[in-house]
Amino acid sequence: MDLMTMIMKMGDGLGKTCAIFFLTLLFSLPLGMIIALLGKCKIKVISSVTRFCISVLRGTPLMLQLIAVTYGPYYLFEVSVSRNKLIPVVVAFSINYAAYFAEIYRSGIESIPQGQYEAAQVLGYSKAQTFMKIILPQVIRVILPSATNEIVTLVKDTSMAFTVSYQEMFTIGKEIANSQTSFVPFIVAGVFYYVFNAIVSFIMSKVEKAMSYYSI
Amino acid sequence: MNILKMSKVQKSFGRNHVLKDISLEVNKGEVVSIIGPSGSGKSTLLRCATLLETMDGGTLSYMGDNVCELKNGKMEYAKNLNKFRKCFGLVFQSFNLFPHWSVVKNVTDAPISVLKRDPEEVKAEAMELLRKMGLEDKAEAYPSQLSGGQKQRVSIVRALAMKPEILFFDEPTSALDPELTGEVLKVIKQLAEESMTMVIVTHEMSFARAVSDRVIFMDGGVIVEQGRPEDLFGDTKEDRTKQFLQHYQNL
Numbered sequence: 001m002d003l004m005t006m007i008m009k010m011g012d013g014l015g016k017t018c019a020i021f022f023l024t025l026l027f028s029l030p031l032g033m034i035i036a037l038l039g040k041c042k043i044k045v046i047s048s049v050t051r052f053c054i055s056v057l058r059g060t061p062l063m064l065q066l067i068a069v070t071y072g073p074y075y076l077f078e079v080s081v082s083r084n085k086l087i088p089v090v091v092a093f094s095i096n097y098a099a100y101f102a103e104i105y106r107s108g109i110e111s112i113p114q115g116q117y118e119a120a121q122v123l124g125y126s127k128a129q130t131f132m133k134i135i136l137p138q139v140i141r142v143i144l145p146s147a148t149n150e151i152v153t154l155v156k157d158t159s160m161a162f163t164v165s166y167q168e169m170f171t172i173g174k175e176i177a178n179s180q181t182s183f184v185p186f187i188v189a190g191v192f193y194y195v196f197n198a199i200v201s202f203i204m205s206k207v208e209k210a211m212s213y214y215s216i
Numbered sequence: 217m218n219i220l221k222m223s224k225v226q227k228s229f230g231r232n233h234v235l236k237d238i239s240l241e242v243n244k245g246e247v248v249s250i251i252g253p254s255g256s257g258k259s260t261l262l263r264c265a266t267l268l269e270t271m272d273g274g275t276l277s278y279m280g281d282n283v284c285e286l287k288n289g290k291m292e293y294a295k296n297l298n299k300f301r302k303c304f305g306l307v308f309q310s311f312n313l314f315p316h317w318s319v320v321k322n323v324t325d326a327p328i329s330v331l332k333r334d335p336e337e338v339k340a341e342a343m344e345l346l347r348k349m350g351l352e353d354k355a356e357a358y359p360s361q362l363s364g365g366q367k368q369r370v371s372i373v374r375a376l377a378m379k380p381e382i383l384f385f386d387e388p389t390s391a392l393d394p395e396l397t398g399e400v401l402k403v404i405k406q407l408a409e410e411s412m413t414m415v416i417v418t419h420e421m422s423f424a425r426a427v428s429d430r431v432i433f434m435d436g437g438v439i440v441e442q443g444r445p446e447d448l449f450g451d452t453k454e455d456r457t458k459q460f461l462q463h464y465q466n467l
């Protein structure tokens with residue numbers, strides 16, 4: 001198989017790689033905020049259960065979580081493994097990344113001085129207004145660098161989907177490498193991820209610049 | 217009618233009994249200064265009045281309306297506290313401006329999105345207030361681009377834009393470099409001349425003497441002495457007050 005055919009075949013999987021990436025961001029960014037807020041809930045049971053879940057998700061391999069979500073239903077309830085593995089893959093990624101984003105949000109929220117809440121309260125802002133208009137914009141600004149790190153990691157982590165044989169770019173590359181006994185597909189994959197991340201970094205640095213119109 | 221009335225206010229943090237039976241009435245147009253040593257409960261009193269802390273006992277009312285009452289030994293606050301928040305403004309020692317908003321947004325957002333007032337009208341009033349405070353050229357600046365004195369003047373404008381009946385200040389100049397306190401004190405004096413009702417916690421004794429109708433000396437969670445500034449500073453009755461004032465020799 002020549003290089004061009006390899007690239008074409010692996011490029012076919014790129015759409016699925018992108019699907020994992022974008023869908024995971026779409027679900028995990030808001031879900032992470034919900035988890036962060038639950039972890040700060042005044043009701044002790046809710047906050048401790050939430051924090052325990054976060055520690056499990058962060059303390060066990062993503063690979064295991066992928067296998068658990070994809071094949072777990074089959075072993076537990078004998079429902080057949082769905083043929084479209086995109087759903088379990090995105091579910092596993094979203095939950096896992098939500099746990100990481102939750103920790104980032106938490107540290108961001110904790111970095112906002114109490115005086116901001118007090119000023120808002122005295123001015124009569126509701127709790128929701130205070131969060132949406134005053135706290136959240138400042139939190140986003142603070143967490144942008146660590147969120148960027150996490151997003152760059154997500155690009156590379158999409159390759160984990162090979163553990164459940166989801167036909168994204170890396171899985172295809174690995175199959176070609178096996179059948180052709182060639183190392184070239186791995187190099188192609190490396191270039192793909194590098195370019196993908198260069199684009200991500202470029203966009204995030206633009207966002208960061210746009211957000212730094214004020215300093216603290 | 218008195219704008220603010222607090223009586224027999226009690227407040228503890230754990231076993232630390234911070235406010236013991238404080239009673240305070242402020243009439244329309246009156247300027248009251250509160251002085252006292254560190255830890256005497258001055259900030260806690262303002263925080264109870266501005267609903268940032270809940271009181272353990274006593275009463276609090278604005279314009280004759282009770283904010284809270286004791287029921288079966290438990291303090292119960294009114295359901296709609298925003299009605300009372302419209303009555304007062306608070307200027308913090310550390311400004312607490314919103315850093316992600318320009319000066320004019322800091323000043324106009326609450327009147328627009330809390331009081332639901334007409335944005336154009338609010339903006340015009342805000343610019344007028346900023347002009348009065350010598351800040352018109354800072355309207356589009358962000359708080360981080362301002363000096364401490366400018367920040368504090370903006371935070372005074374932010375409070376005034378809500379058209380409060382009474383304005384509380386908690387050591388408005390304590391976070392400022394000495395050469396910047398003057399510009400903030402001047403603004404407060406100007407408000408006093410316009411008969412703004414104010415309660416000012418301060419360590420600036422000569423300012424308190426010049427601007428106040430009444431000065432209150434607090435120590436250990438009680439009001440030790442109060443009176444007209446010329447009496448309290450000139451003809452001090454209580455030994456504790458005398459002792460405290462000895463630290464300020466420039467009177």
Ligand SMILES: Nc1ncnc2c1ncn2[C@@H]1O[C@H](COP(=O)(O)OP(=O)(O)OP(=O)(O)O)[C@@H](O)[C@H]1O
Nearest residue numbers: 229230232234252253254255256257258259260261
């Ligand atoms: N949130 C809190 N939790 C526990 N203790 C508190 C709290 N706020 C204040 N205190 C205590 O209450 C007492 C009075 O504090 P407060 O801040 O009212 O004093 P102050 O008169 O304003 O002093 P200063 O002049 O230093 O500002 C102090 O002993 C302080 O430690």
Ligand SMILES: [Mg+2]
Nearest residue numbers: 258259260386
């Ligand atoms: Mg204080």
